[in-house]
Amino acid sequence: MKTDVLIIGGGPAGIVTALSAENTYKGLKITVVRREKQVLVPCGIPYIFGTLPSPESDLIPDKVLTSKGIEIIVDEVADVDTSSKRVTLKSEEAIEYDKLVFATGSLPKVPPFAREKFENLFSIKKNIDYLTRLKKEIENSEEIVIIGGGFIGVEMSDEIAKRGKKVTIVEAMDHLLLQAFDDEFCVMAEDELRKRGVTIRTSATVKGFLGSNNRIDYVELTSGEKLRADLVIVCVGSYPNVELAKKAGLVIGYSGGIWVDEYLRTSVPDIFAVGDCAEKKDFFTREVTPVMLASIATCEARIAGANLYRLKAVRETKGTLGVFSTAVGDLVLGVAGLTEARARKEGFDVVVGESKTVDRHPGAIPDAHEVRAKLIFSKYSGVIMGAQLAGGKGVGEMINIAGVAIQKGMTAVEMDTLQIGTHPLVTPPPTAYPLITAAANAILKIFKEE
């Protein structure tokens, strides 16, 4: 078989690369090879354990590809021969390609204490059968321990607690979500999670598991304390899935991801890599960054898909910004760019602006929610480098306003004089729009009164 574009991996990165290529170049034969029969919405996974009825309600339908004439092959790539431009599938079928894209994603990290197999020990794999088993285990468990207090751990805790289970979340750092937010925002998330009945154990590391008959009974902390557990879910992050790329001779970056340039081209001509399997550089620090997000993967995919045959426009990744949002109960948290702590640690001179208001106006509107903003600006250039928000659902899009401002190098004065749209039922008031008042607060510190 021959194809023009062959994409390995059927997640968001693979799907969007295919769509972007199809949208940019007409008449191409595009083929996606993936292992999974059905593709999960990755960010929706925590929600299949609470909000959504089942894993089946969290699928990306194949017709987003097939309706555009893109072929899907459910199989695994066994081998890539980059000189003859052929891949061989496990089924032994061979496919000749013109352009090849690695979108092989990531795999959950397995910490040393979790290498032994237990029937009631799970991680978060993007596999519908595995997650269906996990959902059943959750339903049959009373006491559940989640190890790892990042986004997935926090979202899993919140969702599982909704089902009336006794959930404990264990995190080695001083706060949950500390890799993404400054302390005070982590504390807001923790307070909300506690209100929802979740027990939080920060600054706590796991020594190992105690159990019998292939089942864990207790999680043992290095402090010696033992936590009762009917079920343990490990959410300590992911690492790039590059086994095949390595075997094919692609250069792997020192972060462990496939090395790519700004156009998402790998070290081998006609081969691209996108998403979790590709190495990323931070927008500001210029260091390699382990951020793995579907929104970043799809951004890279749009760039790669359009750049496959020609650089029709300068479409490049300008560095990974990292725009995240998450929800704990009614509280939505968002972050874009650098936190204050990270910015200071990296040696940036920054000033911080803060504000607090309500996300509807007047505050008597029924679904009004307090909203807090923290913006981080470069002290001498005034350019915005980071934003953190906490509030109601509007935070999900408000953090994208900050994200655009960061990507376009907006200054504090520009943000202070920004024109925004407001409406009583859907936004904060025009008199105290959180991003603007936080910018005004920062300006006081930038232009010290003489």
Next chain:
Amino acid sequence: MKTDVLIIGGGPAGIVTALSAENTYKGLKITVVRREKQVLVPCGIPYIFGTLPSPESDLIPDKVLTSKGIEIIVDEVADVDTSSKRVTLKSEEAIEYDKLVFATGSLPKVPPFAREKFENLFSIKKNIDYLTRLKKEIENSEEIVIIGGGFIGVEMSDEIAKRGKKVTIVEAMDHLLLQAFDDEFCVMAEDELRKRGVTIRTSATVKGFLGSNNRIDYVELTSGEKLRADLVIVCVGSYPNVELAKKAGLVIGYSGGIWVDEYLRTSVPDIFAVGDCAEKKDFFTREVTPVMLASIATCEARIAGANLYRLKAVRETKGTLGVFSTAVGDLVLGVAGLTEARARKEGFDVVVGESKTVDRHPGAIPDAHEVRAKLIFSKYSGVIMGAQLAGGKGVGEMINIAGVAIQKGMTAVEMDTLQIGTHPLVTPPPTAYPLITAAANAILKIFKEE
């Protein structure tokens, strides 16, 4: 009495000018003179007739000013002597000022057919006693005719219909909201309003009223048709309140607003004007524009307040963009910049990008709502000039993302490769984020396939 800064007008423009001056310059004596005992949130006014319990729940508390040491005088300015820098109040008190700011707002337009007085004929005045009377009239009426299908007319219709009243909205143009949106978005609003039980009469003009004993019984259209009415509310827009400014000798622009430069300075030294009473120029067309919005007024106020004594930074109005949002039932509509119709009429070469998706992911998330986007780009520079959105509540902030993009001159390619944050419970999916897919759709037309 003497004050450093005297602001005439206590609405959002006056309040934010005072706050901006206080935030920028320390130790100033700032005084706000206003007619109203209590200040209404202007954009909240339609909601006091449905969603909110009473006009009193739509107030801006005085403490936003008094807590910063800003004085409020409830009185009216009778006279301004710009050479001796004194104003005289109706109470005959005189105030000497160093800097004076006109924030005198706007007054509802009264069309020729509505000049006669009737007990059951109302407009929308920012006056709590007047609106309390109107609320009572609404409660006592069965059939209500609203004249004018702009934002306020539409929002009033929707809110009053919630109270189980029979509402008819009469609009002279072919569609409701046509000054703000392209046809297809107007139609979405109309469909939703009709579902809510409102009768819509577009392309219909009012000839006059028929009634007796000082009460209207029928609204007569120029077609001869008569509409039964227990109550008539006229919402045909506002005009700048510049009587005092005229008397003081300030130059009035040809739009009828107070002439100001980009720093919001009027023709007289030490006098500024902000908000609805100040003339505005459109961001793109450079023509004077009659847009009156609290969000624009407060933007101007932030600029003027900071520029009163020194131009500490280049804080200027770059032209009025107009970022609006409104809600009809569950449908939220947003617009920023030029519509396609307006852009073409003004002679801009444009291309349009469109998209349709869901504002949660997966679509099975309980409060998911369809969201549609239309973006207008300059054909040859690729710069974004306008955006229209229709969807759920997230549109309120999503339109601000487009607003920032317009203000920062973002191109279609930049938007296509934008990094955004997404989350299942609060945003559309990363694989099909509406602004990005609409940009990709436009790019197809900009870079025609060779």
